[in-house]
Amino acid sequence: MIIKEIRMRRMEMRMKHPFTTSFGTMQDKPFLLIEAIDEEGNSGWGESVAFTYPWYAEETVETNAHVIRDILVPLLLGKDISHPDEVNEIFSPIRRNNMAKSAVEGAIWDLYAKRNKLTLAEALGGDKETIDVGISIGIQDSKEQMVETVRDFIGQGYKRIKMKIKPGVDIEVIRAVREAFPDVPLMADANSAYTLDDIELLKLLDDFNLMMVEQPLAHDDIIDHAKLQEELETPVCLDESIHSLEDARKAVELGSCRIINVKIGRVGGLTEAKKIHDYCVGKGIDLWCGGMLEAGIGRAHNVALTTLPGFTLPGDTAGSDRYWEEDIITPAVEAVDGEITVPSGYGIGYEPDLEKMNKYTVGEEVFRSEMTETAR
Ligand SMILES: O=C(O)CCC(=O)C1=CC=C[C@@H](O)[C@@H]1C(=O)O
């Protein structure tokens, strides 16, 4: 398939509620959508998960727009791609900028699957018809509010509860939730808010039968996480530290984690995510698919990835209604009793809702192999 045109939409959506982590609070969500069109007029979609502020990773919406426009699109326009794995290869000379790469590569994966009359799950080698999903809950104003929020999501049937923690908002909140819900599958995400100086506090987590503690230490660390895992019964799960198969291999060999949160954008796309999956299956490392507060396109990619057999734990792909009054795909992603039915349509399986997309589009750039124009 020849990549004849790539369109980059600047989107602005606003989440229903603010989302607070150890790094801050967000509710407005500017992001980029990528559409790739082949010579037959087939169209595939990808979503950048970069935030406007580089608190989770070094990339931002602006750095993504530059790298996509000036570096990645010129490498792909006019190219004859027989399999999306080639995109990972074409982009390999570009250092990092994984979220930018992933947004473009995701569009090519969707395009490839549609062109070959496959669901994206089938194209990736996934074999599940439904996926179990959990919910990620931001830091709440009080432990009582956290308990009530957890109660609400358990009532909606979510298969596991992830709560954000940070120094001063950790042990007592987890204790309150565990006392209220002794058996709910429960985990905590620290977003790198602790250091090895906190090891005595972190060892207290072992009292709560948590499934895991996610990224307790520095965002770019695997050594200290290995020292921490030696002291903890609770499995360490890495998120921010893992940007590639090589990072995963080193972390597993060092014993830095027993679980990995795979985020397609963080690792540079579906091809790399699949490589990490295949490696971790062989090493007995459990995986789950993390979220980046995606709109429907990104959420659809997460659903497809989660169909791979090594995604053994419920991930963060909640229904669209977790964050959005209305989504930009139809139908919206729906979690019923903590399960999402994998769509049977080709590609990502959800249709872009162009009326909603246009409603939230604040800018668009069109790149064609023979010209580039700014459409609005
Ligand atoms: O998309 C979701 O629902 C998951 C949101 C979530 O937990 C996160 C999103 C982005 C950065 C972090 O705050 C956190 C994570 O680290 O997984």
Ligand SMILES: [Mg+2]
């Ligand atoms: Mg995380």
